[in-house]
Amino acid sequence: MSLLPRTAEEFSSxxxxxxxxxxxxxxxxxxxxxxxxLCGVLHKYIKPRDKVLVVGCGNSELSEQLYDVGYRxxxxxxxxxxxxxxxxxxxxxxxxxxxxxTVDATxxxxxDGSYQAALDKGTLDAMASQEEGALAxxxxxxxxxxxxxxxxxxxxTLAQESVIKLAVEHFIxxxxxxxxxxxxxxxxxxxxxxxxxxxxxxxxxxxxxxxxPILEMCQGEDGAPVRLPVVADLLSVVRExxxxxxxxxxxxxxxxxxxxxxxxxxxxxxxxxxxxxxxQDCPPGAKVPRANHFAIFIVPQGRExxxxxxxxxxxxxxxxxxxxxxxxxxxMHREQEYTDMQAVQSELxxxxxxxxxxxxxxxxxxxxxxxxxxxxxxEVVSHGTSDLSGQYSVEDVRGEDGxxxxxxxxxxxxxxxxxxxxxxxxxxxAASSQKNKKSRRKAKLSAPPPMTxxxxxxxxxxxxxxxxxxxxxxxxMVAGLAMLGVGNDHxxxxxxxxxxxxxxxxxxxxxxxxPGARVEVVEQDPAVLEVAQGWFGFTPDDRLTVTLGxxxxxINNIEREGGHQYDVIMFDVDSKDPSLxxxxxxxxxxxxxxxxxxGKLLTPRGVFMLNLVCRDSALKKSVLGRxxxxxxxxxxxxxxxxxxxxxxCSRGTGETGVQPSLLKAGKTLQGALxxxxxxxxxxxxxxxxxxLLEDLKVA
Numbered sequence: 001m002s003l004l005p006r007t008a009e010e011f012s013s014x015x016x017x018x019x020x021x022x023x024x025x026x027x028x029x030x031x032x033x034x035x036x037x038l039c040g041v042l043h044k045y046i047k048p049r050d051k052v053l054v055v056g057c058g059n060s061e062l063s064e065q066l067y068d069v070g071y072r073x074x075x076x077x078x079x080x081x082x083x084x085x086x087x088x089x090x091x092x093x094x095x096x097x098x099x100x101x102t103v104d105a106t107x108x109x110x111x112d113g114s115y116q117a118a119l120d121k122g123t124l125d126a127m128a129s130q131e132e133g134a135l136a137x138x139x140x141x142x143x144x145x146x147x148x149x150x151x152x153x154x155x156x157t158l159a160q161e162s163v164i165k166l167a168v169e170h171f172i173x174x175x176x177x178x179x180x181x182x183x184x185x186x187x188x189x190x191x192x193x194x195x196x197x198x199x200x201x202x203x204x205x206x207x208x209x210x211x212x213p214i215l216e217m218c219q220g221e222d223g224a225p226v227r228l229p230v231v232a233d234l235l236s237v238v239r240e241x242x243x244x245x246x247x248x249x250x251x252x253x254x255x256x257x258x259x260x261x262x263x264x265x266x267x268x269x270x271x272x273x274x275x276x277x278x279x280q281d282c283p284p285g286a287k288v289p290r291a292n293h294f295a296i297f298i299v300p301q302g303r304e305x306x307x308x309x310x311x312x313x314x315x316x317x318x319x320x321x322x323x324x325x326x327x328x329x330x331x332m333h334r335e336q337e338y339t340d341m342q343a344v345q346s347e348l349x350x351x352x353x354x355x356x357x358x359x360x361x362x363x364x365x366x367x368x369x370x371x372x373x374x375x376x377x378x379e380v381v382s383h384g385t386s387d388l389s390g391q392y393s394v395e396d397v398r399g400e401d402g403x404x405x406x407x408x409x410x411x412x413x414x415x416x417x418x419x420x421x422x423x424x425x426x427x428x429x430a431a432s433s434q435k436n437k438k439s440r441r442k443a444k445l446s447a448p449p450p451m452t453x454x455x456x457x458x459x460x461x462x463x464x465x466x467x468x469x470x471x472x473x474x475x476x477m478v479a480g481l482a483m484l485g486v487g488n489d490h491x492x493x494x495x496x497x498x499x500x501x502x503x504x505x506x507x508x509x510x511x512x513x514x515p516g517a518r519v520e521v522v523e524q525d526p527a528v529l530e531v532a533q534g535w536f537g538f539t540p541d542d543r544l545t546v547t548l549g550x551x552x553x554x555i556n557n558i559e560r561e562g563g564h565q566y567d568v569i570m571f572d573v574d575s576k577d578p579s580l581x582x583x584x585x586x587x588x589x590x591x592x593x594x595x596x597x598x599g600k601l602l603t604p605r606g607v608f609m610l611n612l613v614c615r616d617s618a619l620k621k622s623v624l625g626r627x628x629x630x631x632x633x634x635x636x637x638x639x640x641x642x643x644x645x646x647x648x649c650s651r652g653t654g655e656t657g658v659q660p661s662l663l664k665a666g667k668t669l670q671g672a673l674x675x676x677x678x679x680x681x682x683x684x685x686x687x688x689x690x691x692l693l694e695d696l697k698v699a
Contacts, residue, residue, distance in 0.1 A: 032122055032156050032198045033183075035065035040221040041181055041200045042119070045152050048072070050116035053146060055105045055139070056123030059083050064091065067098045075115075077103035106138040113148035121156040124201075128163040136163070140170050144205065151205045159199040159238050167201060168215070168231050175209020178202075179216040179225060180234065182241045197245040199238070240266055247279075248354045255326065255357055257283040260312055265351065267336060274336050275348065276304075278329045279355060280319040288325055293360040295324040296352050297369045298344060300376025302397025304331035305409075305417050307641040314641070322369060326357040334380050334393055334409075341368075341375055371400070381406075382535055386527035389418075389576065394535045396423065396462075404462060405470065408503050408531055416583075418528075418574065419503030421536055424465040464537040466508050467685045472639045473611045474506045476646040477570055479692035480635075481514065482665040483607045483650060484567055486672060492516055497558075497566045497601070499551035499589075500573035501528055504538030511544040513673045513685045519544045522551045524573075552588055559597040569598055570609045581616030582623070584644075590623045595630040599651060608649040615643055624699055636699035637692070647699060666693045 046052060048070040054063050057076035067074060076099065078084055087100040103109070105123065120143075128136040143153050153171070157163060159180070168178050181200040200221075216225035217237050228234050240263075247263050260280055267274040282288055297318065299309045308314040309329060319327040330348060338344055345368045353366065382394040390412035399405050408419040469475050486494055493516040498507055501523035510517045523529055526548055532538035540546050547554060551573055558564055575586040588594060590610070598608055608631060614620040624647075628634050631649035638645045670689040 032158065035062050037183070037198070038062070038121075038156060038200070039065075039069075041183065042066070042154065044221065045154050045202050046071070046117045046119065051075075051114070052117045052119055053077065053108075053110070053115045053143075055118055055120045055143065056126065057083075057087070057100065058122075059087060060121060062119075062121060063098060064095060067095050072097050074098055075110075076100045077105060077108065079104055106135065106142055108142055108146060110146045112145055113151075115146050116148060116151050118143045118147055118151070118153045120153070124155050124167060125157050125160065125163055128160075128166055133162070133166045136166060137170060140167060144171075144174060144176075147205050149205060149207045153201070153203040153205075155201040155203075157199050157201055158196050159201075159242070161235055161239070164199070164201065164238060165231065165235060167203070168234060171203040172213045172215070172231065175206060175211075177204045177206065177210060177214035177216075178234075179204075179214075179218060180238070181218045181221060181223070182238075183221060197241055237266060240264070244351075244354075251279060251326075251355050252358055255281040257281045260315065272336065273333045275333070276331045277352065277355070278315060278331075280315050280327045280329060281357070282319060282323075282325055286320075286323075288323055292324045293364055293366075294326050294328075294356045295322055295367050295369055296328045296330060296345075296348065297322065298341065298375070299329060299331045300371050300374060300398075301332050301338070302376050302378040302395070302405075302407075303400070311643075325360075326355070328352050328355055332375070334378060334395060338375055341370060341373060344375065382531070384527065384531075386525055388525045389527070392418075392527070392531070394531060406464065406503075406535065408528075408536070416574070419505065419532075419536065420470040421464045421503055421505050422468045422470055423462040424468075425462055464503075464505075466505070466512055466537065469505055469509055469687065471505070472642070473572070473644045473646050474509070475687050476637050476639070476648075476692055477506065477572075477609045477611070478509065478514075478687060479666065479669075479689045480607055480609055480646070480648040481568065482662055482669045482689060482693060483635075483648060484605055485665055486514060486669050488665075488668055493518055494568065495566045495603075496520070496568045496570065497522070497555075498570045498572065499555075499585075500571065501532055501538075501546065502572070503536035504532040505536065506570075506572065507544055508538060509685070511541075515672050517543070521546045522554045523548060524550050552594065555594070555597055555601065559601055565601055565603045565606070567603050567606050568609065569601060569606070570611075572611045574613075581619050582612075582614040584611055584613035590626055592626050592629060595626060599630050602651065604651075606650065608647075610647040610649065612645045612647055613643050614645075628699065634699040635696045637696050648696070662696075663690060663693055666690050 050071075051073040052066075052071065052075070054074055054076040057063055057078050058080075063074050063076050076084075076087065078100070079102070081102045084100045084102045091098045091100075105127075124136055124139070127139055140153075147153065155167065157167075164180070168180075171178055179202045181202070183198045183200060213230075215228045215231065215234050217228060217234060218225050219241075228237070244263055244265075247261055250261070257280075260278055262276055262278040264273045265275045265277065266272060304310055306314070308318055309331065315329055318329065330352075332338055332344070356364075356366070377398040378395055379397075380393055380395045383392065385391050389410050391410075393409045393411060394406065395409060396404055396406050404423040406421050406423055407417050410416045410418050469478065481494070484494065494514060496507075496510055496517060496519040498510075498519060499522045501507070501521050504521075507519045507521050510519050521544070523546055529538075529546060529548065551571075555569075571585050571589055573586065573589065574584045575582060577586075580587060595608075602608060610627070612620070612623065614623060624634075627647060627649060631651060633650045633652050635648045636645055637648075666689040670687075673685045673687070673689075
């Protein structure tokens, strides 16, 4: 039968502890570790000459061991008369000066300032559950009263958030200095049934209350203290260490290919996220070389949202390619500085080695893997907060092809890359245009040019390349214009309604390169429009307009007013609710009644284009069924390496599938792109319409 408390109330009940110690007998019960584990930090803050009050001593041998190494001024108190009598009898002859007294820690008989230290091992944790912390608060106040100036309250605790918050806020309010040590041992390979790390809270009393809070965190008993500005930051670091310890315990005891746990490590001086570690185990029965136990893969900066690194399916493929029993995928965070690959490896080594799979031989060499040995490159050029989408970041990154790209990233949605554009140097492009044409075949066989940062790029500042669509689903949507026969009549206008602006790359491409295109964009978020104009070169005019508002309402109003139809209606709008299983579009956009309104707004030749991003197979099947119920002809194209699927829908019933006539129309569209007078000499459309159409299928 377990002697441990079954309820929070039992922790602070004198009757419970009477029963506990009677059943326990003479066998010592060591909460959170014994003298050998704690002696380093205890000797650091409590001196042998100090007069020490041991609060809630129980039958722990800690006081006896301290006595034996020279601590002769220990007063031990406990609420249980049984344990006090037992401990006095046990130590009467061998340790005559070691006293045990039956005293309530919230009401002690000792004089003000009569002790230099108060030692608490688990008592605060036990008492904090009572009266919403009021009992623990009274104990802490009593500790503060009996300690003299310079006295220290040294508390061994599991640092549950409510407990540590209560204690830290109490001592900060009375002007004490607070320091917290995490005693998790990074070198220990011992598997313990007790997974949570043990912390030691040290609070120091000053003659005058400190004008500014002193909050410090230390790793290990000798770790350098890191100053933290507020209690919330301290609690965040504690949570990180607890999560890490739990994860380490879990990973040491087994492997599980179906689970890919992750952990974020924070930068100690700032408390901001620095690394995210995701663990990928190989499936049972996989043929892994005997020596391939464990490896660390460093994701290049700016590419952590790539399919290969950002999604479970991609990381699974990465792990299968690496072929190790366990692969830790490490992503670096924006607005953090990283010197080089060697520095990153040195920083990570002490932490990631704790995540090794069970049974890995001692002294096993663990390789760090990367793409070309490079850290990648990223520069945050702007950031802000949208009332609708939360925090966002505009950042320049270097892609796998060595080119520079600009991204709009929504930070609150798993780092969703909302928009992306390629950057180009117009002056340098003009100077080398003729040279590139002559040496294009040779360039394919040569090494890529040396990597440079924007500040090193010759010939002027970088600009958005408006002729290049980074998003594959945007290229499919442009190719879908072949269903209209665009290009057969250069004088015929093409009216487009696009819901979802993003960085503005798609609507600008339509305006600049599709003959006769007139585009109306509906965007709900004013912040997105501001970012598109400020950082992505978006420039509306009389042929490209933006309506700020809800896309649902806009379409409902247009259909209600009547008299206005479009050749193309495009939905490229993300959902703000990540729990739905469908991140694009929001569910209301694919309800049958709304789809019917969309159909009524199309001209007889019109096409409805939908960017569908749905991970829920049942939901996706339902959406496709509704779309097919409204539009007799539905073609689709999946995006390789992504969840996106583009649906091209029309009310026409003549042709199905990808007919030769559609491919012919695609060639006509290819030739017509760029005939628009707004095209510049350097910015040319870069898209292969025929290739995109060949991969279409009937949905």
